[in-house]
Every structure is written in C-alpha cells, then in structure tokens.
Amino acid sequence: MIYRIANKKACYFLSRPKRFGKSLTLSTLKAYFEGRKELFVGTKMETLESKWEKYPILYFDFNSAKYDSLQNFQNSLSDRLEDYETQYGLQSKSELSTRFLRLVTAVHNQTGKDVVILVDEYDKPLLNNILNPELQDLVRAELKAFYGVLKTYFNLPNNRDGEFDITNFIEDVYNGDCDGFMKRLAAFLADNSYQIVGEAELYFQNVFYLIFKLLGFYGEVERATSDGRMDAVVKTPQYIYVFEFKLDKPAQEALDQINSKEYALPFSADGRKLFKIGVSFSSETRRVAEWKTEK
Numbered sequence: 001m002i003y004r005i006a007n008k009k010a011c012y013f014l015s016r017p018k019r020f021g022k023s024l025t026l027s028t029l030k031a032y033f034e035g036r037k038e039l040f041v042g043t044k045m046e047t048l049e050s051k052w053e054k055y056p057i058l059y060f061d062f063n064s065a066k067y068d069s070l071q072n073f074q075n076s077l078s079d080r081l082e083d084y085e086t087q088y089g090l091q092s093k094s095e096l097s098t099r100f101l102r103l104v105t106a107v108h109n110q111t112g113k114d115v116v117i118l119v120d121e122y123d124k125p126l127l128n129n130i131l132n133p134e135l136q137d138l139v140r141a142e143l144k145a146f147y148g149v150l151k152t153y154f155n156l157p158n159n160r161d162g163e164f165d166i167t168n169f170i171e172d173v174y175n176g177d178c179d180g181f182m183k184r185l186a187a188f189l190a191d192n193s194y195q196i197v198g199e200a201e202l203y204f205q206n207v208f209y210l211i212f213k214l215l216g217f218y219g220e221v222e223r224a225t226s227d228g229r230m231d232a233v234v235k236t237p238q239y240i241y242v243f244e245f246k247l248d249k250p251a252q253e254a255l256d257q258i259n260s261k262e263y264a265l266p267f268s269a270d271g272r273k274l275f276k277i278g279v280s281f282s283s284e285t286r287r288v289a290e291w292k293t294e295k
Contacts, residue, residue, distance in 0.1 A: 002025070002028055002029065002032065002045060003044075003045055003048045005029070006029060006032055006033065009114065011150060011151070014026075023063075023121075026059075026118050026120050029116075029118060030057060030059060030116075033057055033116045034054055034055075034057065035052045035054035035055075036052075037049075037052045055111075055113050055115070056108075056111045056115050056116065057115075057116045057117075057118065058084060058103070058104070058107065058115060058116070058118070059118045059120070060077075060080060060117075060119045060120070061120040061121060062076075062121040062123075062124040062125055063120060063121035063124055066128075067124070067125040067128045067139065068128070068129075068135075069135070070135060070138045070142070073125050073142065074096065074142065077096055077142075077146070078092070078099075081096065081100060084103055084107075085099070088103065088106050088107055088110060089106075090102065090103060090106055094175060095145075095174075095238070096142065096145070096146055097145040097146050097148065097174060097237065097238075098171055098174045098175055100146055100149045101149045101171060101174065102171065104117070117150065119147075122147075125139045125143065126139060126140060126143070141237065144237055145236075145237030145238065148236075148237055168180075168184065169181055169185075172184065173212075173217060173234070173241075174236055174238070174239075176238065176273060176275065178241070178275050178277060178293040182279075182288070185208070185211065185288065189204070189207065189286070189288055190287045190288075204245055204247075204279075204281045205221055205231055205232060205245055206221070208221075208232055208243065208245075209221045209232060212234050217234050217236060218235045219232060219233065219234045220232065220233045225261065225262070225263060225265075227261045227262065228257075228261045228263070230242055230243070230244070230258075230263045231244050231245045232245070235272070236272075237272075238272055238273065239273050239274070239275065240267050240273070240274045240275070241275050241277060242258055242263050242264055242267075242274065242276050242277065243277050243278075244257050244258045244263070244276075244277075244278050244279070245279050246278070246280050246281070247280075247281050247283055248280075248281070248282065248283050249280060250280060250290070251278040251279060251280040251289070251290045251291050251292040252278060252292055253278070253280075254278030254279060255276060255277075255278030255292045255293075257278075258276045258278065258294075259276070259294075263276070264276060273295070274295070275293055275294070275295055276294045276295075277291060277292070277293050278291060278292045279291045
C-alpha cells in the first residue's frame with residue numbers, strides 16, 4: 001500500500017480513527033521519500049523500489065501546539081513555515097496561505113523535483129476547540145485557506161515561464177492584487193489565436209471561467225440575481241471578485257452596471273473583501289482593451 005501511495009501523484013486523505021497508525025504511516029512515507037533504503041531491508045518495499053530517490057519534504061505536525069486562540073494557531077503555523085522559508089532562502093511575509101504556496105513553488109523550482117507534503121493531526125486545531133464554536137470557525141477558515149493551496153498547486157499545469165507565470169497569477173489572486181492578475185490575463189489572451197468562433201463576449205467570459213477553474217479557484221458564470229445576471233464571480237478564502245464584461249464598450253460602463261444592478265449585494269454579509277471589476281474586450285484586437293476596479 002505504501003508503495004502504491006508513494007508512486008501515484010495524488011492527494012491522499014487518511015481518515016481512520018485514532019490509534020490506527022496514521023502517524024506511523026506518515027513516518028514511513030517520510031522515510032521512503034528521504035531515500036532511506038536501510039530502514040526497509042527485509043520488507044516488500046525493498047524489492048519493489050530500485051531507485052530510492054530523495055525528495056524534498058514539507059512535514060506539518062499539528063499535534064505539538066496549543067490552539068486556545070486564533071493568534072496561537074497562526075503563530076504556530078507561521079513558525080513552521082518560517083523554518084522552511086529560512087531553509088530555502090525565502091522571506092516571511094503576507095498571509096499564511098500565500099506563504100505556503102510560495103514555499104511549495106520555491107522548493108520545487110530550487111530542487112527540480114516534486115514536493116512531498118505530509119500533514120499529521122490535520123484536524124487537531126479544530127478538535128481542541130470543539131466546545132468553542134466561534135474560535136473553531138475562525139481556525140477552520142484559516143485551515144481552509146491553507147489546505148486550499150494543496151488543491152491549487154496540485155492542479156497546476158506546467159506553465160511556469162513567460163509573462164503569464166501561473167504561480168505569480170495565483171499569488172495575485174490570493175493577495176487581492178486585481179491589477180496584477182488582470183495584466184497576466186491580458187497577456188495570456190493576447191498570446192492566443194486571433195480566430196474566435198462564435199460570440200466574442202461569451203468566448204472571453206468562458207476563457208475567464210476556465211482559467212480560474214483550472215487554477216483551483218471557485219467560480220461561477222451568469223449567476224442570476226433579482227435584477228440581472230453577473231457575468232462571473234470568483235471566490236478565494238479571503239476575497240470575492242465580481243466581474244462584468246463588455247465588448248467594444250468602456251470598462252466604466254461594465255463597472256457602472258455592477259453598481260446599478262447591485263451585483264455585490266448578495267455578498268454583503270460575507271466577511272471576505274469584495275472587488276468589482278469591469279472589463280472591456282476589443283472585437284478588433286481580440287484582447288482585453290481595459291479594465292477598472294472598485295472595492
């Protein structure tokens with residue numbers, strides 16, 4: 001089983017109850033990915049594996065800290081990230097999920113190998129606060145953003161070069177840098193075929209949706225409201241982006257429609273920061289002509 005898990009690139013969730021050997025299994029996986037052949041002498045693994053290649057490992061153990069406040073949880077996770085950031089020459093800045101994404105990317109780029117991420121006692125911060133629902137919800141939101149990086153990174157295509165750098169794009173979206181990710185999207189669309197089949201505005205709308213979907217972000221197109229339809233909505237753990245697209249019309253007109261139709265109203269009770277983005281496409285150049293943003 002260990003060999004099959006280790007040699008199939010996928011995310012695995014081990015959900016057995018306590019005392020069923022989950023931590024021991026992770027320790028075994030860690031030793032295997034460290035290439036420690038001597039620990040597997042006399043086992044089936046010794047005959048199955050021939051290379052015993054060493055991989056970079058990021059190991060997170062949530063069992064060894066107190067989580068009696070959101071700050072303590074954040075400090076504990078930040079300290080672990082900082083250890084790895086120091087090891088790989090990175091600066092500790094921005095929110096935890098963004099630091100995690102940058103770390104995984106840097107480790108991959110520096111080593112040229114796939115990154116092994118092992119998480120033990122993944123739900124300990126939640127179980128410790130089962131009698132404190134308010135704190136549990138705050139910690140859950142942080143964990144959701146942190147674990148969301150795994151999904152995003154695992155779904156990345158291998159495009160890491162050029163102006164449309166995928167990792168930088170993801171960091172822009174996670175950090176609420178609207179101009180940053182719009183510039184990359186504009187560059188991406190400018191590099192595509194001049195020929196567009198079908199209705200141009202719908203084409204651009206679908207391209208936006210597919211790009212965000214591919215990168216692991218939750219998105220909707222043509223979301224109905226009481227007074228119209230939003231062209232696109234993209235959600236991250238910290239931000240909500242509401243898009244309106246216009247063909248051969250000013251971006252300000254698209255932004256005005258978001259406001260006049262009150263497209264942001266359904267998210268008024270959501271704690272995440274919201275951005276309104278009006279985008280203008282040119283049918284002549286088949287590119288993004290301009291965009292305007294409003295918070």
